Amino acid sequence: MTLIHPAEDLGVLRFITAGSVDDGKSTLIGRLLYDSKAVLSDQLSALARAKHKRTAGEDIDLALLTDGLEAEREQGITIDVAYRYFATAKRKFIIADTPGHEQYTRNMVTGASTAHAAIILIDATRVSEVDGRTELLAQTKRHSAIVKLLALPHVIVAINKMDLVDYSEARFDAIRAAYLALAQRLGLQSVRFVPVSALKGDNIVTASERMPWYQDEPLLDVLESLPVGEVSGSAAELRFPVQLVARQDGSHADDFRGYMGRVEAGAISVGQALRVLPAGHRATVAEIIGPRGELAHAHAGQCVTVRLAEDVDISRGDILVAAEATVEPARKLSADLCWFDHEPLSSQRKYILKQTTANVFARVGSVDSVLDVGTLSHGQHKGTLEMNDIGAVQISLQKALVCDTYEQHPATGAFVLIDEATHHTVAAGMIRAFTA
Structure with a gap:
């Protein structure tokens, strides 16, 4: 080679x-x-x-x-x-x-x-x-x-x-x-x-x-x-979804609690002030640990463990952002869906929406339009999506989700829908807009 x-x-x-x-x-x-x-x-x-x-x-x-x-x-x-x-x-x-x-x-x-x-x-x-x-x-x-x-x-x-x-x-x-x-x-x-x-x-x-x-x-x-590079962005664009809470020596006074995951966007540094969403707790980065030891900072694409100076309630599915970030959790999404399943989309059925490490229950309230591949128009209004259809939909979430538009941050702007009964992945989606 x-x-x-x-x-x-x-x-x-x-x-x-x-x-x-x-x-x-x-x-x-x-x-x-x-x-x-x-x-x-x-x-x-x-x-x-x-x-x-x-x-x-x-x-x-x-x-x-x-x-x-x-x-x-x-x-x-x-x-x-x-x-x-x-x-x-x-x-x-x-x-x-x-x-x-x-x-x-x-x-x-x-x-x-x-x-x-x-x-x-x-x-x-x-x-x-x-x-x-x-x-x-x-x-x-x-x-x-x-x-x-x-x-x-x-x-x-x-x-x-x-x-x-x-x-x-x-x-x-x-x-x-x-x-x-x-x-x-x-x-x-x-x-x-x-x-x-x-x-x-x-x-x-x-x-x-x-x-x-x-x-x-x-x-x-x-x-x-072809030019290729991870977009690290600025500190205000930090997105760090927590994948696992790591504990060590839980019965000792020097209890270690680290938050493991991948930096999906932006950068994180020791001493940086953070917010933990969706709860909104504030904390400061005390230590960043990579595969080869301690780091002063980490950027998009790196998998690290973050230890905070404060003891706050954090679990899998939470996301760390910069303290000055303006992002807020959302309960309603406008998204483009690619439908995968043999069973058509049902507005009466509850789906599991998986985005980064978070899972929330969701319902598709309406199908605004369906792409006609022949004419490339969005004029069809079938009220549902069938296998391989691409459509614009409105989604309501059971609890608040921290997200971005797909154009802003693909990692936090993308999701999949999972059928609650069969556990089949029925659709992939890209978020176009969201509201609280």
Whole structure:
């Protein structure tokens, strides 16, 4: 494995592949791993002997590198999210190969929820012409809408199977224009386009000689150059959800009580004045302990134990914020929901809303609108949400919850809904607004 020089280390990039069935997502990732020398020789030998491979002769079916389930290999489709890890001389990568079939949209949402970037694949042979304009597939639109809802900062459109359209620049330009129109309607920004052939390896790791009209970087170079960084914010933006209260020597006078968790936003420092929400208690940071010992401060993304100078009532689900923070607990939420369950949303049913480490009972009071994937309008008023629907809803909480809008702080602005009876995760949500 290539060593990464500290001066060149750009951090870990998490990205997903998304698109419709048979757009070539698994093959693209397999090609990326193969051409970047991230596949071991024994893996290649096993792939060459695989009984479900769909290539002729000695050619390796690279899609099998990510299609790990037997059902996936038999059907030739991706069902679950497959994670793969590799590194180049510039950075490390975590790839999530997400399903393209509408039935597994919920798995795509799961993979995208922690990603920095999305590669939207479009099969150059499957776009159609309607009244003189290029029409994209419904799943391409649905996945693009989800990428917008999740506010992924980088979108790369890989126009695949260029080998099957004779590497046509005109076809690439037509698809690019169609997606730019879609991106404008959704509000997507920072969209880049790369014409590729995942099967042949064109513009995946190295530039293709068969598309001299494309002068930009191949896909791997684009991924290596994407800026990624944890946003630490200011002290006023601190969000530290308490995951566990750690006790030690509880019968002794020097009883240790620490509050364990991950800094989701902002920074925390020794001596900093805090508020404990939702109760509102005030306290001061006495000590911060990391995996390797004491720290003077910790920033977003770090897992630490915080000890306070005062004895206050704190339990799992509470959240530490800066003393001067203006955030207050909320009882009513306006949110965008991606519905996962086979059973439709019921306004009569009580759900468990899980956000960071907090669980509260919730009811969905109304469905304001449902996204029509075909027209990208929110004009439908079905009064409910069915599987794979994306809708704007109003939620009432049984008790107050400390939250932010998803745009402000994704960690505290996102949640899942869990069915109280079955314990199934039925929806994922992003908070747009909230009131007390």
